[in-house]
Amino acid sequence: MKATMTQAARPYIRMNGAGNAFIVVQAFEEGFHPTEGQVRALADPAAGLGGFDQLIGIEPSETADAFMRVWNADGSMVETCGNALRCVGWLLLEATDKEEVVIDTLGGPTTARRAGDHQVTVDMGAPRLDWAEVPLAEEMDTRGIELQVGPIDAPVLHTPGAVSMGNPHVVFFTDQQDDAFVRGSGSLVEHHPLFPEGVNVGFAKVIDRNQIRLRVWERGAGLTLACGTGACAALVATARRGLTDRKATVVVDGGELTIDWDEASGHVFMTGPVEIERTGLLPQV
Numbered sequence: 015m016k017a018t019m020t021q022a023a024r025p026y027i028r029m030n031g032a033g034n035a036f037i038v039v040q041a042f043e044e045g046f047h048p049t050e051g052q053v054r055a056l057a058d059p060a061a062g063l064g065g066f067d068q069l070i071g072i073e074p075s076e077t078a079d080a081f082m083r084v085w086n087a088d089g090s091m092v093e094t095c096g097n098a099l100r101c102v103g104w105l106l107l108e109a110t111d112k113e114e115v116v117i118d119t120l121g122g123p124t125t126a127r128r129a130g131d132h133q134v135t136v137d138m139g140a141p142r143l144d145w146a147e148v149p150l151a152e153e154m155d156t157r158g159i160e161l162q163v164g165p166i167d168a169p170v171l172h173t174p175g176a177v178s179m180g181n182p183h184v185v186f187f188t189d190q191q192d193d194a195f196v197r198g199s200g201s202l203v204e205h206h207p208l209f210p211e212g213v214n215v216g217f218a219k220v221i222d223r224n225q226i227r228l229r230v231w232e233r234g235a236g237l238t239l240a241c242g243t244g245a246c247a248a249l250v251a252t253a254r255r256g257l258t259d260r261k262a263t264v265v266v267d268g269g270e271l272t273i274d275w276d277e278a279s280g281h282v283f284m285t286g287p288v289e290i291e292r293t294g295l296l297p298q299v
C-alpha cells in the first residue's frame with residue numbers, strides 16, 4: 015500500500031539561493047516527517063513543485079531561533095545546506111525585528127544577518143580540516159588527498175582538497191567544467207569508498223586570486239546551479255593551496271557568492287542572494 019503524507023495540504027514556500035532550489039516547510043507548530051520515498055516523490059517534477067535540490071523543514075529549537083532540517087532530492091537527510099541557511103535566515107529575519115538570527119542544524123549552529131537588498135550573510139563556522147572530520151576512510155593530508163579520476167599515468171582529475179563545512183566536500187582544481195564532465199566524474203566520486211558518508215564534488219577553476227568559477231555535483235542532488243557549502247569549501251581549498259586569497263567571489267551557475275575565510279575567528283562567512291519564487295500547498299504523495 016502506498017504511504018500518503020499525513021502532512022497533506024501543508025503550505026510551502028519555494029525559494030532559491032543563487033539558483034539552488036528549495037521547498038521550505040514551516041514545522042514550528044506541526045511536525046514534518048516525510049519518508050525518504052515521499053521526499054523523492056515530491057522532488058519529481060511530476061509532483062508539480064517544479065523539482066528541487068533540497069527539501070527544508072524549519073522546526074522549533076531550544077537553543078536557537080530555529081532548527082533547519084535538510085533532505086536532499088534523493089530523500090537522504092543531511093547535515094546542512096549553506097544556501098538554504100541564507101533563505102531560512104531571510105524568512106526568520108523578515109518575521110522578527112532581530113538584527114541576527116541563529117539557526118541550528120545537524121551540522122552545527124549558524125548565525126544569519128541581512129547584507130543588503132535580498133542578500134544574507136551566514137557565519138558557517140570554522141571549516142573542519144582533519145581527515146577524520148571530513149570524513150575520509152583513511153588518514154590523508156586534506157590539502158590534497160590521494161584520489162584521481164582517469165588513467166593512472168594521465169589522470170583527468172587528481173589531488174583534490176577535502177573539507178567539511180558541516181557536510182563533506184572534495185574540491186578539484188580544474189578548468190574542465192562542462193556538464194557532461196561534471197556529471198560523469200561527479201557521480202563517480204560521490205560514491206567513492208574513500209568517503210564513507212558520500213561527498214559533494216566541486217570543480218573549481220581559479221580565475222584570479224579573488225575569483226573562482228565553481229560547479230558542484232551535490233551528494234544526493236546532482237548538478238545544481240549553486241552550492242553554498244561547496245562555495246565555502248572551494249575558497250578554503252584554494253586558499254590552503256595558495257591559489258587564492260582568503261576572500262573571493264565564487265561565480266556559480268545561478269549567481270555570485272562572496273566567501274570570506276576570516277583570519278581572526280577562523281570562520282567562513284558567505285554572502286549571497288535569496289529569492290522567494292512562490293508559495294503553495296504540498297501535493298499528496
Ligand SMILES: N[C@@H](CCC[C@H](N)C(=O)O)C(=O)O
Pocket residue numbers: 034067068084086092093094095096097098181182214232233234235240241242243244
Ligand atoms: N545545496 C547545499 C548543500 C546541500 C546538502 C548537500 N547536497 C549534502 O549532501 O551535503 C548548500 O548550499 O550548501
